[in-house]
Amino acid sequence: MTRRIRQTAGYAGAVAGCFLLALAAAWTTFGVQIDNDAYDFFFRLQAAPGGRCRSIILAVDERTLIEMGGLRRLREIVASGLDALAAARPSVVVIDLILADEADPDQDARLEAALARMPNLVLAADLIPGGWEDPLPRFRRHAAAVGHVHADPDPYDNVTRRIPLEKAAGPDRRWAIALEAFRLSRGGGEILESPEQIEVAGLTIPAARREARPLYLHYFRGAPDGSSPIPTISIAALRADPSLAERFHGRVVFVGVTAQSAADDRHMTPYSAGRPMPGVEIHATAFETLARGLILTPAKDSTVFLMCLAIAVFAGLIFAYRSGWPAYAAGGVLVSAAHLLPYVFFREAVIFPYAPPVSTAWLCVVGAATYQHFVVRRRLRESETARSRYQQAIHFVTHEMRSPLTAIQGSSELMGRYNLPEEKSKQLAQMINAESKRLARMIQTFLDVERLTEGEMQLRREPFLVSRVIDACLERVRPLAERKRIRVKLGDFDDATLTGDRELMEYAVYNLLNNAVKYSPADTEITVFTRAEDGVFRLSVQDQGIGMSEKELKNIFKKFYRTKKAEASGEAGTGIGLSIVEQIVTHHGGRMEVTSRPGAGSCFTIVLPGR
Numbered sequence: 001m002t003r004r005i006r007q008t009a010g011y012a013g014a015v016a017g018c019f020l021l022a023l024a025a026a027w028t029t030f031g032v033q034i035d036n037d038a039y040d041f042f043f044r045l046q047a048a049p050g051g052r053c054r055s056i057i058l059a060v061d062e063r064t065l066i067e068m069g070g071l072r073r074l075r076e077i078v079a080s081g082l083d084a085l086a087a088a089r090p091s092v093v094v095i096d097l098i099l100a101d102e103a104d105p106d107q108d109a110r111l112e113a114a115l116a117r118m119p120n121l122v123l124a125a126d127l128i129p130g131g132w133e134d135p136l137p138r139f140r141r142h143a144a145a146v147g148h149v150h151a152d153p154d155p156y157d158n159v160t161r162r163i164p165l166e167k168a169a170g171p172d173r174r175w176a177i178a179l180e181a182f183r184l185s186r187g188g189g190e191i192l193e194s195p196e197q198i199e200v201a202g203l204t205i206p207a208a209r210r211e212a213r214p215l216y217l218h219y220f221r222g223a224p225d226g227s228s229p230i231p232t233i234s235i236a237a238l239r240a241d242p243s244l245a246e247r248f249h250g251r252v253v254f255v256g257v258t259a260q261s262a263a264d265d266r267h268m269t270p271y272s273a274g275r276p277m278p279g280v281e282i283h284a285t286a287f288e289t290l291a292r293g294l295i296l297t298p299a300k301d302s303t304v305f306l307m308c309l310a311i312a313v314f315a316g317l318i319f320a321y322r323s324g325w326p327a328y329a330a331g332g333v334l335v336s337a338a339h340l341l342p343y344v345f346f347r348e349a350v351i352f353p354y355a356p357p358v359s360t361a362w363l364c365v366v367g368a369a370t371y372q373h374f375v376v377r378r379r380l381r382e383s384e385t386a387r388s389r390y391q392q393a394i395h396f397v398t399h400e401m402r403s404p405l406t407a408i409q410g411s412s413e414l415m416g417r418y419n420l421p422e423e424k425s426k427q428l429a430q431m432i433n434a435e436s437k438r439l440a441r442m443i444q445t446f447l448d449v450e451r452l453t454e455g456e457m458q459l460r461r462e463p464f465l466v467s468r469v470i471d472a473c474l475e476r477v478r479p480l481a482e483r484k485r486i487r488v489k490l491g492d493f494d495d496a497t498l499t500g501d502r503e504l505m506e507y508a509v510y511n512l513l514n515n516a517v518k519y520s521p522a523d524t525e526i527t528v529f530t531r532a533e534d535g536v537f538r539l540s541v542q543d544q545g546i547g548m549s550e551k552e553l554k555n556i557f558k559k560f561y562r563t564k565k566a567e568a569s570g571e572a573g574t575g576i577g578l579s580i581v582e583q584i585v586t587h588h589g590g591r592m593e594v595t596s597r598p599g600a601g602s603c604f605t606i607v608l609p610g611r
């Protein structure tokens with residue numbers, strides 16, 4: 001159960017990590033650039049909105065400048081343009097020129113006279129470091145409003161996607177020229193403002209004051225030849241064909257310079273494709289955005305966060321409850337949906353950033369899939385290990401238990417078949433008894449060790465004297481050693497009281513001694529010595545036996561491993577004893593150390609924490 005909880009927590013943590021990483025990635029300049037590119041792309045995907053334009057541009061274009069005397073005569077040129085359309089009675093006239101300084105007196109007089117005849121005149125002001133650059137009073141007198149002409153190019157890619165509706169120098173502020181034009185075109189009422197939005201002529205614009213009240217421009221697709229989507233008539237053309245003036249009737253006229261060589265306020269737009277848009281067209285676009293009520297609203301940060309969170313949770317659930325192709329297919333659907341989501345919002349006039357949902361979907365789906373892939377593989381490996389351990393256990397049991405069983409079987413058969421003298425029967429009965437006890441002990445030890453490995457058994461923790469353990473082991477091993485004329489002696493000896501499972505420890509020490517006897521030739525010596533030092537207790541069994549190479553040393557603690565020399569020695573063995581010894585020592589918080597040289601002997605040391 002706890003394991004299950006740990007696994008679930010690990011998985012949830014991994015998916016949450018991917019989610020946070022995705023949000024962080026979306027936050028970078030790279031992420032913002034992707035948002036911008038997607039936003040521009042959405043514009044280009046859209047069909048042009050139908051309906052008649054409410055605005056028209058009276059342009060000072062290249063031809064006008066060439067035919068009418070160049071920029072030096074700009075005010076005169078504009079005056080003649082205005083004169084030409086005055087009779088058509090436009091509804092509002094917006095002059096996108098800064099008229100803050102005096103020019104040639106004749107030209108200024110002409111322009112003033114022309115402006116005076118304009119209904120609903122809006123003039124331009126520019127905010128420069130020293131404050132507002134307003135039109136000269138002689139022009140200002142005739143204006144119904146003065147608006148600012150600033151755009152707000154994106155700091156990353158310089159594309160103008162929005163304009164500030166409000167611009168302030170201290171308490172002195174101007175509304176955008178397009179907003180003033182809109183207000184006047186709708187009867188010239190008040191602009192009602194609150195911190196989060198403004199309301200003008202029944203249109204509510206969600207534009208917060210703290211962000212300088214941004215208006216996201218709704219650009220329109222132009223003609224394939226690159227000409228403006230907003231009707232444009234040049235002053236030169238109007239002069240050549242006065243009947244064109246008709247087209248200005250009742251419209252909001254934006255007057256400005258569009259000539260590439262002269263207009264210094266040109267802006268990149270989502271439709272630009274390398275051809276910047278003159279400022280006057282930007283203002284006309286802003287006006288159209290307002291006039292058609294095509295207000296785009298950025299999605300709230302909290303909405304974006306919750307949407308991304310939902311995507312991450314979905315990704316997590318998919319791979320938690322499904323696996324294989326169904327999961328990958330569902331993951332693919334989720335990723336596709338995340339790609340479409342911002343466009344769906346865009347169609348609903350909500351600007352939803354592109355990078356956060358997309359990066360969340362990709363990272364979380366890939367993260368969840370990878371995590372589950374490895375978990376499944378690990379589970380498979382674990383179950384395989386468990387199976388092979390079980391097989392090994394069976395192998396061990398059959399091998400180790402054969403000899404006592406054979407002895408019991410043989411003895412009992414003898415007793416049953418022949419009428420043996422009492423002395424002999426007693427001897428055989430004793431043997432049966434001893435062998436069955438050995439068998440029982442062996443089974444117990446084996447089960448204990450298996451359970452220790454599984455982590456199911458609590459180790460007994462009792463204090464015991466090391467000398468007692470060693471004495472018991474020496475006593476058991478001496479008869480075997482004597483048979484091979486091997487001398488077993490006690491070397492330097494520090495006694496100590498250790499805490500742990502005495503029986504298991506005895507099993508370990510006896511195994512080391514038994515191996516030393518098994519793998520030593522006759523007429524050699526085995527020394528047991530101990531040392532207690534710096535809080536570490538060491539118990540060593542040293543022999544003068546066959547020894548092992550470096551390579552062999554690395555493997556002797558693996559189950560069923562036996563060296564070639566050991567196999568060749570003719571000594572019976574299963575290769576499992578040392579693995580059990582190591583497990584016992586590890587469970588006591590210690591470790592094994594072995595030094596050995598082929599042909600010269602080995603030294604096995606149990607290192608335990610202790611006094």
Ligand code: ADP
Binds near residue numbers: 548574
């Ligand atoms: P077994 O003795 O049943 O083969 P062990 O797990 O006790 O299994 O030992 C594993 C192997 O380590 C032995 O087969 C032998 O090759 C090597 N080994 C263990 N003890 C010694 C020793 N004292 N000298 C040389 N080789 C040893």
